[in-house]
Amino acid sequence: MADLLELPAPPATGVRATTHSKPGHLEIDLDVTSEAVPIVRTIVRAHLKLWDLHGLTDPVTLTVSELLTNVVKHVPSDARTGARSARLTVTRLPEALNVCVRDFNQAFPVPTCTAADAEDGRGLQLVRAFADDFGWAPANGGKDVWANFTIPSDKPSEGPRSREAS
Structure with a gap:
């Protein structure tokens, strides 16, 4: 199990979070800090591995990072x-796979059109590019910002069927 949770060195300031997990569902209540983001990303990566969703690891962990x-x-x-x-x-x-971050600020995100080489302000553009669906909605004195990712089918695609000559 240790290889699933290769956590970075603990931050000097500490990270406060409560994690609840059951098959197919992960919930983390946390005080969001820049130190918490890589730790949460590692936890999400481990769950995707457990759920056999390796193909979604990069877009989902990037989305989690950007939303947090x-x-x-x-x-x-x-x-x-x-x-x-x-x-x-x-x-x-x-x-x-649905990823949702609920915060307790009612102000909705404001997507911007930022140059591709800009160092700041491209987070929602990246989320929109990686997710199959993306949005936000009011929720209990704050908002939910969410992204959906289609789970790749594990069925091999069938090519056209040929008819055998009799």
Whole structure:
């Protein structure tokens, strides 16, 4: 099991999170910090491996990184605790994988048209490019930002059938 959770060295400041997992569903409540993002990415990668979704690892972990980084950059910290709380859910559906980040800020994301070589502001463009579907909606005093990824079929594609001559 150790190879599934090759966690980076623990950050000096600590990361606060609670993880709930059952087959096909991962839920992480966390205080989102830049130190937490790579740890959460590792946990998501491990679950995709357990669910035999290796082909989705790169686009899904990139999406998780971008959505959590947007929380760090754009969600104000709680005045009392100083935290930026969010919930990440990753859910395996029959033909798709859903990734959702719920934060507690009602301001919707604002997609921008940024140059391909820009160092900042391309996160939602990347999510839109990698996901098969993407969007956001209001949710309990905040919002859900979500992306869906089609699960590749494990059935080999059948070519045209030929008729045998009698």
